[in-house]
Amino acid sequence: MTKCGDMTGPVTMQSVAKAAGVSPMTVSNTFKYPERVQEETRRRVREVAAELGYIPNHAAGNLASGQSRVIGAVIPSIKNSSFYKYVRGMQDAAAEDGYELVLKLADTKRHETAAIRTFIGLRVAGLTLVGKEHEDQAVDLLRKTGVPVVETWVHGDPLDMAVGYSSAAATRAMVDHLVAVGCRRIGFVGYAGDVAGRYTERLPAFEQRMSEHGLAPDLCHLADEADGFGAGPKALEALCRMDMSIDALLCPTDIVAAGVLFECGRRGWKVPERLAVAGWGDYEIASEISPQLTTVQPNAYEMGRGAIEMVIARASGLEPEDSVRNTGFEVVARASTDNAGSDAA
Amino acid sequence: MTKCGDMTGPVTMQSVAKAAGVSPMTVSNTFKYPERVQEETRRRVREVAAELGYIPNHAAGNLASGQSRVIGAVIPSIKNSSFYKYVRGMQDAAAEDGYELVLKLADTKRHETAAIRTFIGLRVAGLTLVGKEHEDQAVDLLRKTGVPVVETWVHGDPLDMAVGYSSAAATRAMVDHLVAVGCRRIGFVGYAGDVAGRYTERLPAFEQRMSEHGLAPDLCHLADEADGFGAGPKALEALCRMDMSIDALLCPTDIVAAGVLFECGRRGWKVPERLAVAGWGDYEIASEISPQLTTVQPNAYEMGRGAIEMVIARASGLEPEDSVRNTGFEVVARASTDNAGSDAA
DNA sequence: CTCTGCCATTGTAGCGCTACAAAATCAAAA
DNA sequence: TTTTGATTTTGTAGCGCTACAATGGCAGAG
Incomplete structure (x- = not known):
């Protein structure tokens, strides 16, 4: 911390200017408005700056210009x-x-x-x-x-x-898709968390669209995590307890859906024959897992x-x-x- | 941008000071060294600051103090x-x-x-x-x-x-584990990428340890991505082309290992009977996928x-x-x- | 040779804050 | 009452940079 003499204190615009034999403003301009500085001068300043390892102090620039x-x-x-x-x-x-x-x-x-x-x-x-x-x-x-x-x-x-x-629109589209492929007892897995903003629209949209199709939107479950594989098995179990005839599951993320797929594997359930599973987000795993996941690509x-x-x-x-x-x-x-x-x- | 009068320009320490009837330094101290300011004063300053939505300008503070x-x-x-x-x-x-x-x-x-x-x-x-x-x-x-x-x-x-x-130590430990459970023709999947720093130690460690066990470290493959599921199938295919008797695979990440697991599923290979698979990183998927993945927990x-x-x-x-x-x-x-x-x- | 206009370059001032030292305040001791 | 010492508050200067205005240099026009 004791700078010997003053040979290598922190490199400032000042020191670059001195080393390059120009005024500080020219150094400033070289970086901020290169076109204002003559080719030759610019080159020399850049060279010296690189030599010294000078990096403009963003804090100072921000303060002076009010810009960032x-x-x-x-x-x-x-x-x-x-x-x-x-x-x-x-x-x-x-x-x-x-x-x-x-x-x-x-x-x-x-x-x-x-x-x-x-x-x-x-x-x-x-x-x-x-x-x-x-x-x-x-x-x-x-x-x-x-x-x-x-x-x-x-x-x-x-x-x-x-x-x-619109998460609501995507939810409706997904319900339509599931209905179109023949599902009737469609389950919904939501997420009841702290940063739930982009999840909250989904449940109402699900309920409304199901009703519009003349189907009961009663198989709903709120998971306490949206991202974990573990939420899948939990949700499936909860919904099965409500109605074993559930034939499709709409998950809040592909991760949860993958968890459901793993659980189906454990149970020996065939997907989609026994249970159709839809994810959300188009994560990489959606196209790699077997069977590949139907999902919302955002x-x-x-x-x-x-x-x-x-x-x-x-x-x-x-x-x-x-x-x-x-x-x-x-x-x-x-x-x-x-x-x-x-x-x- | 035209400030009407000057009612609500950007809120500075100055304006907080004025509004609280103290000097700017007192405002500064209130935030930086609360103990230097009397309880009552501190409270008033804090109140006014909150009222005005004042947030200290980190750029200015940084510049003045040289600290961040x-x-x-x-x-x-x-x-x-x-x-x-x-x-x-x-x-x-x-x-x-x-x-x-x-x-x-x-x-x-x-x-x-x-x-x-x-x-x-x-x-x-x-x-x-x-x-x-x-x-x-x-x-x-x-x-x-x-x-x-x-x-x-x-x-x-x-x-x-x-x-x-030490990735080298972990690689050796994993080789030891695979050997201990009976594997002999162990394959290694590496990663040859740009940010490869933490991967480069693994291959030499693998080769050395295999030799120490009297095994041939010839089944090595460098993938061009470390994170994708897709790298798994590619690596497996490449190594099978080298030797179909491969009985274990050490992957650079759990994701690649999961990709291998998916591929084994497609091929109808039993894991670990036909092929033992080890991942790296202890990602969430490692404990959720079926079969659960052996991995390095870092x-x-x-x-x-x-x-x-x-x-x-x-x-x-x-x-x-x-x-x-x-x-x-x-x-x-x-x-x-x-x-x-x-x-x- | 001077003047105008144009460009490259250079002072000046100040952004909002903090270190430091100086000043003000006040209670207790003399 | 004065003095002392501790506590609380307040000026002053300057961090490194940029906006802006002003300077200097230099070509071509007059």
């Missing part, structure tokens, strides 16, 4: 592959416009609020959240500071901006891209064309529901 | 659950000491270097990396700036500090905690007791290798 090239993303979990494409989309879109994406994990709403606080403390250019349910305190903060914020994986009714798809990559594009648009001052963007979804029909009811009533 | 409460973690992927416990460990340890953890994803060494650059630009208190292979440029930067940095998931020979376990949570503890120790000026910490591992024997060789030679 960092976008914060709060994600609820990395426990499964669901968010991989989403984050990739954000990453790619950010990089294209010269922004940096940093992540914070928050598996409860309380942690989400803390993460938002941290990001605002960092004075990020904007941030993305998952879901539309947040603590009042967080909403308050977001409102007061006015940072650009996009809610993702949901559709409509945004705090500021939103991008995603266009996660596009969603990530869209979120960042909206943040950047707002951060650049221009109002984005649309403050709500729908990236849609697709029901991918695979073997786990194929001709499920062929031997049923 | 943010730690950056570069992680290679969130494609699977492998890093979940690791990140949780980091998160928990950071929170306990009042630090913030922010993540950046980097799936190539080039991206890793960019992430390091970003974090240094943010002047984080320290950072954690995964693996011990980095671009020269990154190493150079790390050296020149002297930020505290911990390499994780590896053991020994650190740039600055390291925490993890104490990821403890590793994460250790990494952050070391970063904080160094950032606080005190030299950590040990610059290399071994968090060990455990071979978890499960059904996928149980009595594998009972009917073999």
Whole structure:
């Protein structure tokens, strides 16, 4: 910590300027507005900077300019592959416009609020959240500071901006699919958790659509985890206790569905003949497990891209064309529901 | 953007001070050194700050104090659950000491270097990396700036500090286990990728240990992805082409091993009778899939905690007791290798 | 040879905060 | 009452950078 003489204190713009024989402003311009600096000068400054290992102090720049090239993303979990494409989309879109994406994990709403606080403390250019349910305190903060914020994986009714798809619409589509392949006693597995925002729409949609088909929406079970394989067997058991004639199961994620598949294997149940199983999310496992899983494919990559594009648009001052963007979804029909009811009533 | 009058410009320490009728320094102390401020004053400041939605500008604080409460973690992927416990460990340890953890994803060494650059630009208190292979440029930067940095998931020979376990030791332990349950023609699946640091030790260790057991280490295959289910079938096919009498397979991750299990199912091969399969990482799927997977359990949570503890120790000026910490591992024997060789030679 | 206009470069001031030292306050001791 | 010492509060200066205005240099026009 005692700097010998002053040979190698922290490298600042000042020291680069001195070493390159120019003023600090020229160094600043070299990095921020290269076109303002003559080719030759620019080259020399870059060289010296690299030599010294100079990296501009973002904190100081942020303070001076009031601007930031960092976008914060709060994600609820990395426990499964669901968010991989989403984050990739954000990453790619950010990089294209010269922004940096940093992540914070928050598996409860309380942690989400803390993460938002941290990001605002960092004075990020904007941030993305998952879901539309947040603590009042967080909403308050977001409102007061006015940072650009996009809610993702949901559709409509945004705090500021939103991008995603309608879980209700996807639920209806999946019910239609199961009915179309012959299922009648369809079970529903929901998730009753803390970051439940993007799950809460599903149960009402399920109940309504089942009724519209003239079917009873009575086989519902709320799991206390959405991501674990373990939730599958538990849910199946609970629903079987309600009615052994259950012939299809709509799961909150592919992971839960995979858990159900494993359990069916243990029970010697054939899928989809005895039980059709549908997942959600189009995780990698969905297409690798046997039988392959029917699932909802949420266009996660596009969603990530869209979120960042909206943040950047707002951060650049221009109002984005649309403050709500729908990236849609697709029901991918695979073997786990194929001709499920062929031997049923 | 036109502030009407000046009623609600950005909330600064200044404005909080004015509103609370104290000096800015008192506001600063209220947040940074609460014990220096009288109970009553502190309460009032806190109240006003909350009212106004004030969040201290970390950039300004960082600049003024030269200190940061943010730690950056570069992680290679969130494609699977492998890093979940690791990140949780980091998160928990950071929170306990009042630090913030922010993540950046980097799936190539080039991206890793960019992430390091970003974090240094943010002047984080320290950072954690995964693996011990980095671009020269990154190493150079790390050296020149002297930020505290911990390499994780590896053991020994650190740039600055390291925490993890020996992949070589784990490989040897797994070979011993497979031999003990009767396997003789053991196949090895490696990973030849960009962030291969923590994989490169395994093949030599495998070859050496096999030889020590008097077995031929000739059934080796390098996959081009470590995380995908798809790598499993490919590897199995490649190795079968080399020798159909293969009776065990050591995979780089549980995901690959699960892929192998799926493929065995398609082929009608019994596991472990026809082929014993071992994974690596103790992912959730390992204990849920059928048969359950034998795997290497890497104490990821403890590793994460250790990494952050070391970063904080160094950032606080005190030299950590040990610059290399071994968090060990455990071979978890499960059904996928149980009595594998009972009917073999 | 001077003047205008244009470009590259350079001062100046200040972003919001904190370290440090100085000042104010107040209770207890002299 | 004055003094002392501890506690609480407050100026001052400056962290490293960038916006902005101002400077200098230099070509071509007058």
